Amino acid sequence: MPRPRPPHLRHETTRHGKRVWYVRIGGQRIRLRADYGTEEFWRQYHAAVNGEIPQQNGKASSGTLAWLIARYREVPAWTSLSLATRKQRENIFKQVIESAGRSPFAAITPAIIAAGRDRRGKTPFQARHFLDAMRGLFTWAQEAQFVKSNPAAEVKYPLLKSGEGFPVWTEEDVAAYEARWPPGTRQRVWIAVLLYTGLRRGDAVRIGRQHVRDGIATIRTQKTGTEVHLPILPELQQAIDHGPTSDLAFVCGSNGKPMTKESFGNAFADACRVAGVNKSAHGLRKIGATRAANNGATVAALNSIFGWSGSKMASLYTANADRARLSREHMDKMRTKYAAPMGKVRRGSPNRK
Numbered sequence: 001m002p003r004p005r006p007p008h009l010r011h012e013t014t015r016h017g018k019r020v021w022y023v024r025i026g027g028q029r030i031r032l033r034a035d036y037g038t039e040e041f042w043r044q045y046h047a048a049v050n051g052e053i054p055q056q057n058g059k060a061s062s063g064t065l066a067w068l069i070a071r072y073r074e075v076p077a078w079t080s081l082s083l084a085t086r087k088q089r090e091n092i093f094k095q096v097i098e099s100a101g102r103s104p105f106a107a108i109t110p111a112i113i114a115a116g117r118d119r120r121g122k123t124p125f126q127a128r129h130f131l132d133a134m135r136g137l138f139t140w141a142q143e144a145q146f147v148k149s150n151p152a153a154e155v156k157y158p159l160l161k162s163g164e165g166f167p168v169w170t171e172e173d174v175a176a177y178e179a180r181w182p183p184g185t186r187q188r189v190w191i192a193v194l195l196y197t198g199l200r201r202g203d204a205v206r207i208g209r210q211h212v213r214d215g216i217a218t219i220r221t222q223k224t225g226t227e228v229h230l231p232i233l234p235e236l237q238q239a240i241d242h243g244p245t246s247d248l249a250f251v252c253g254s255n256g257k258p259m260t261k262e263s264f265g266n267a268f269a270d271a272c273r274v275a276g277v278n279k280s281a282h283g284l285r286k287i288g289a290t291r292a293a294n295n296g297a298t299v300a301a302l303n304s305i306f307g308w309s310g311s312k313m314a315s316l317y318t319a320n321a322d323r324a325r326l327s328r329e330h331m332d333k334m335r336t337k338y339a340a341p342m343g344k345v346r347r348g349s350p351n352r353k
Contacts, residue, residue, distance in 0.1 A: 023048035066101030089133040180275035192239035
């Protein structure tokens with residue numbers, strides 16, 4: 001049986017298709033601005049039932065954490081972030097506002113930030129994203145002289161256990177996937193776009209024929225805003241030619257239309273499982289970098305392909321490739337200069353009896 005709706009709670013759908021909630025007591029209607037089901041929503045509901053008018057237009061009281069976040073959204077420190085980063089941190093700020101938005105931001109301490117990190121401890125990457133968001137917020141707040149120090153700066157990232165993170169694809173994984181999804185399937189186009197462009201999911205679903213000129217695809221990445229120039233490799237061209245693709249994107253769904261980053265991630269994960277590969281799109285990006293490094297790509301070349309800056313990420317791959325190459329080339333230097341061929345003993349050798 002469905003649970004009965006709380007007293008006086010009503011909803012209606014606007015002409016834009018959005019559902020809005022309000023409390024109606026007698027002839028008075030009080031609009032509830034928070035998202036349905038959240039702690040803030042029920043706080044507003046109980047306040048309205050008790051005759052209190054909830055704060056309108058989502059305006060936060062001056063001096064609260066919610067107010068500080070609202071001011072942060074207005075400055076270049078926020079607007080200069082990539083759309084992907086802002087979207088990720090918006091989800092975090094939404095949680096923060098629901099749980100502590102009415103708290104004075106001046107009262108936020110490293111211990112409170114650490115507690116927020118620890119509440120997300122079961123998913124270390126979520127905890128790291130939470131810290132990044134709070135560090136960015138309070139770094140700006142300190143520069144704007146709203147606070148004297150950054151309480152998030154002293155809080156350490158959660159330690160990742162060995163093996164955590166996105167599992168890297170192997171060449172055997174790629175072969176298994178391609179055996180299950182031959183040319184002519186949209187799933188084959190998916191892996192070709194990811195593997196032979198090195199793009200993240202959010203960019204892989206955007207790239208299409210409109211980005212290609214004279215065999216080179218040019219696209220500005222969402223996460224870093226870096227413009228990358230990617231020659232269309234024969235393997236990718238073959239997958240595109242066999243299709244299917246949409247008019248504006250190489251990656252398309254079963255309806256022939258472009259996909260969102262989220263829907264593509266889910267669909268690609270399903271295709272991987274059908275092929276017996278329990279991996280993700282992110283791990284596929286790693287094997288592309290590994291291939292390039294093993295084939296001699298430099299740090300500068302990897303930065304150009306993958307849109308990285310600095311040398312940290314690219315050096316991870318070139319260092320591994322160099323380590324393997326140097327081991328092959330110089331392993332014989334471990335041999336003693338007195339070593340003799342197998343089955344023969346040098347005269348005067350310490351092994352002679």
